[in-house]
Amino acid sequence: MKTYSHLHEKLASGEFAVTGECGPPRGANVKVIDKKIKLLQGFVDAVNVTDNQTAIVRMSSIAASAHLVAAGLEPVMQMVVRDRNRIAIQSDIMGAYSLGIRNILCLSGDHQKFGSQPDAMNVFDIDSVNLIRTVKDMRDTGKDMSGFDLDVAPRMFIGAAANPFADPFEYRVIRLAKKIDAGADFIQTQCIYNMDRFKEWIRLASEQGLTDKVYILGGITPLKSAGMARYMNNKVAGMDVPESIIKRMDGVDKKSQADEGIKICLETIEELKETNGVHGVHIMAIEWEEAVGQIVEQASLK
Amino acid sequence: MITASQKPINEIIELVEPYKKLLILGCGTCVKTCFAGGEDEVAVLASALKLSFKKMARPIEIEELTIERQCENEFIQEASPGIARNDAVLSLACGAGVQAMAKRFAKEVVLPGLNTTFIGIQESPGIFTEECSGCGNCSLATFGSICPVTRCAKKLLNGPCGGSQKGFCEIDPDTPCAWHLIIERLTTLGQLDNLKTYIPPKNWNTSLSGGPRKLIREDHII
Numbered sequence: 425m426k427t428y429s430h431l432h433e434k435l436a437s438g439e440f441a442v443t444g445e446c447g448p449p450r451g452a453n454v455k456v457i458d459k460k461i462k463l464l465q466g467f468v469d470a471v472n473v474t475d476n477q478t479a480i481v482r483m484s485s486i487a488a489s490a491h492l493v494a495a496g497l498e499p500v501m502q503m504v505v506r507d508r509n510r511i512a513i514q515s516d517i518m519g520a521y522s523l524g525i526r527n528i529l530c531l532s533g534d535h536q537k538f539g540s541q542p543d544a545m546n547v548f549d550i551d552s553v554n555l556i557r558t559v560k561d562m563r564d565t566g567k568d569m570s571g572f573d574l575d576v577a578p579r580m581f582i583g584a585a586a587n588p589f590a591d592p593f594e595y596r597v598i599r600l601a602k603k604i605d606a607g608a609d610f611i612q613t614q615c616i617y618n619m620d621r622f623k624e625w626i627r628l629a630s631e632q633g634l635t636d637k638v639y640i641l642g643g644i645t646p647l648k649s650a651g652m653a654r655y656m657n658n659k660v661a662g663m664d665v666p667e668s669i670i671k672r673m674d675g676v677d678k679k680s681q682a683d684e685g686i687k688i689c690l691e692t693i694e695e696l697k698e699t700n701g702v703h704g705v706h707i708m709a710i711e712w713e714e715a716v717g718q719i720v721e722q723a724s725l726k
Numbered sequence: 727m728i729t730a731s732q733k734p735i736n737e738i739i740e741l742v743e744p745y746k747k748l749l750i751l752g753c754g755t756c757v758k759t760c761f762a763g764g765e766d767e768v769a770v771l772a773s774a775l776k777l778s779f780k781k782m783a784r785p786i787e788i789e790e791l792t793i794e795r796q797c798e799n800e801f802i803q804e805a806s807p808g809i810a811r812n813d814a815v816l817s818l819a820c821g822a823g824v825q826a827m828a829k830r831f832a833k834e835v836v837l838p839g840l841n842t843t844f845i846g847i848q849e850s851p852g853i854f855t856e857e858c859s860g861c862g863n864c865s866l867a868t869f870g871s872i873c874p875v876t877r878c879a880k881k882l883l884n885g886p887c888g889g890s891q892k893g894f895c896e897i898d899p900d901t902p903c904a905w906h907l908i909i910e911r912l913t914t915l916g917q918l919d920n921l922k923t924y925i926p927p928k929n930w931n932t933s934l935s936g937g938p939r940k941l942i943r944e945d946h947i948i
Contacts, residue, residue: 506880510927532880532887537897546880550927553884557924569927587888595909598921599885606884606924614888661889661896 428563428581428609429526430498431470434704435610435639440697441704442725443500443612443641444468444716446492448483457488461495463713467720470498470527472612472706476507479539486520493524500583501525504533509549510558514568517559521578529583529612530555534661553606556584560607584608586640588625589618589664597628604638611638612706615645615656616692617665626701635701642696645708646715647685650674686719693723727756727847728820729854730763730840732771738816739778741837745813746785748775750839751805751827752792753819760854762840763818765792771818771839787812796823802830809834862932862939868920870911875928877904883925 427433434441444464449456464471471492475485489499501520508516517528532552536544550558558569559582566577584603588596600611616622622642629635647653647665650673657665669688676684689707696702705725709715720726732738742748750768758764772788779786791808794801796819805827809815814835817824820842828836844856859876865883866873875881879897886905889896893906912918930936 532882534889535879535897537879548881549930551880551882551884552887553924554927557926585888590886590888591891591893591903592886592906592909595885595905595921598918602884602922602924662887662891 428579429470431500431527432581432609434469440725441470441639441641442468442720443470443472443704443706444713445472445474445706445708445710446488446499446713447474447477447711448485448488450480450482452483454491457483457491458495460713461492461497464716465495465497467717467726468707469704470500472500472502472529472708475502475504475531475533476539477502477534479506479534479536479541479544481540486516486523486525489520489525490523498527499525500527500529502529502531503555504531505548505550505552505555506533506536506546509547510569513550513555513558514562517562517578517580518574521576521580526580527583528559528580529585530559530608531585538661552584553602556582556603556606556608564607581609582607583610583612585614586611587614587662588616588622589614590662593621593625596625597632597634600629600638601632601634604634608638610703611640613640613643614662615643615708616696617653617669617688619692619695621664623699626699630701639703640701641704641706642692642699642702643708644689644692644705644719645710646689646712646719647673647681648712649678649681649685652685682715686715686722689719690723693719693725727759727845728822729760729843729846729856730757730820731760731843732762732767732818732840733838735774735778738771738839739775741839742775742786742814742816743784745835747787747789747812747814749789749791749805749808749812749815750775751796751808751815751817751819752790753796753817753823754792754794757818757820757823757840758792760848761852763792765790768792768818771816797826799826799830802827806831859933861928861930863929865925868923868925869908870915870917870920872904872908872911874904874908877902877907881928883928885921 446460473485473489476482485501489501492499530552536546562577563579566574586600653665653670653673656663707716750772752768753763768790772790793804816837816839817827818839824838845858846854846856849855861875890903895901895903
């Protein structure tokens with residue numbers, strides 16, 4: 425079977441995959457990326473490189489991904505449709521492929537209203553489902569959106585996001601099916617704290633045969649403190665941290681809250697390993713990359 | 727209707743300051759309905775400006791007039807004598823009205839007194855909401871007559887993003903998620919299957935992306 429990337433190969437082999445996350449710096453300092461690479465290398469199969477996440481201007485995901493490629497750590501380049509029209513999108517995908525980038529995660533992007541420059545105009549020329557189809561068409565037909573034959577077509581392993589915790593719940597599985605039909609090869613989910621709801625979503629997806637058509641990586645974010653748990657629940661769009669988790673974090677003294685957060689992660693990963701239709705985890709230790717090695721080792725993922 | 731709201735009084739004062747004789751020209755259709763540019767608003771603004779200029783000890787003569795529509799030549803004519811008597815026109819019309827006036831009176835100064843906001847409706851007394859972007863290629867039939875191009879903050883055509891919660895948009899807890907409304911309505915109509923169909927990239931050529939648009943009705947050209 426032809427595989428497009430190392431991550432694809434790992435998932436195709438049936439092994440439980442692990443991806444991490446690297447947020448590029450707010451500046452041109454490559455040392456920040458080098459430091460994150462060192463913290464993640466050897467622990468994960470690939471690393472998502474975020475694309476101006478929360479609409480805050482950072483080094484581009486393409487450039488940061490290229491630094492990962494050079495260091496021998498496989499990137500999953502995130503791409504949002506907020507900042508580029510279809511012309512820039514196709515051009516950037518070709519450029520990224522030429523730099524050795526082999527995985528892409530297709531996203532809508534956080535609205536710029538949240539970011540550091542809310543006065544900006546957004547683009548949203550195409551949506552994230554259109555982006556998935558665009559990457560697939562370029563890969564499988566060797567043509568751009570105008571039907572022009574590309575000299576060398578970018579051949580990427582295509583990822584998409586799913587949020588089982590956003591409303592309306594009933595539509596979340598239809599949307600997953602739509603992304604798979606459009607060409608998604610793998611799915612990374614929003615951070616899982618509400619396991620009941622996640623399992624219900626996976627059950628519905630598997631009833632429709634969707635879990636056989638796509639690799640699903642469950643999202644994991646270690647909580648550093650009870651305050652962070654509350655913040656994520658109240659302030660972060662589309663996040664669901666149940667009261668029981670917040671109480672549990674509150675129940676230990678401040679110094680031990682980070683350890684408790686990691687414990688919760690490890691329990692979640694154990695449950696995900698046992699859940700049919702889950703093929704790996706995506707660990708998003710936001711500005712806490714040090715935690716990834718510990719989680720991976722303690723969860724026996726390596 | 728086209729909705730608009732009056733510019734802040736200080737901005738208006740700055741705009742009209744160079745002129746001694748001013749015509750405040752209201753527009754009696756859309757912007758009257760949204761309480762921004764009808765007779766009543768013209769009168770209130772005229773009083774406010776007179777008071778402000780008096781305080782600054784600056785003389786100004788203000789004349790008031792409201793016509794049916796500033797965007798149509800047959801009504802614009804009525805303003806001709808008033809315009810001739812004054813140094814400048816402060817137009818309380820939408821951007822189309824201001825420009826129609828400027829086209830008709832090539833040598834006169836025409837200033838905007840309103841910020842034009844959107845094509846919308848009065849949802850409840852005093853609350854106006856945007857409903858249409860005039861994209862030139864209506865697909866309301868697919869979406870249960872709720873427009874995602876206008877009412878989804880990300881113009882998503884293939885379903886809601888991951889940010890909507892409890893029926894509201896991630897950008898603002900007071901803004902309903904258009905996709906939530908679409909799904910609710912299509913469920914009621916038994917047409918939820920509409921949403922399983924892949925919607926290809928939109929052709930924006932009929933919208934502002936294709937440059938300023940022109941509508942030609944051959945049968946009405948004289």
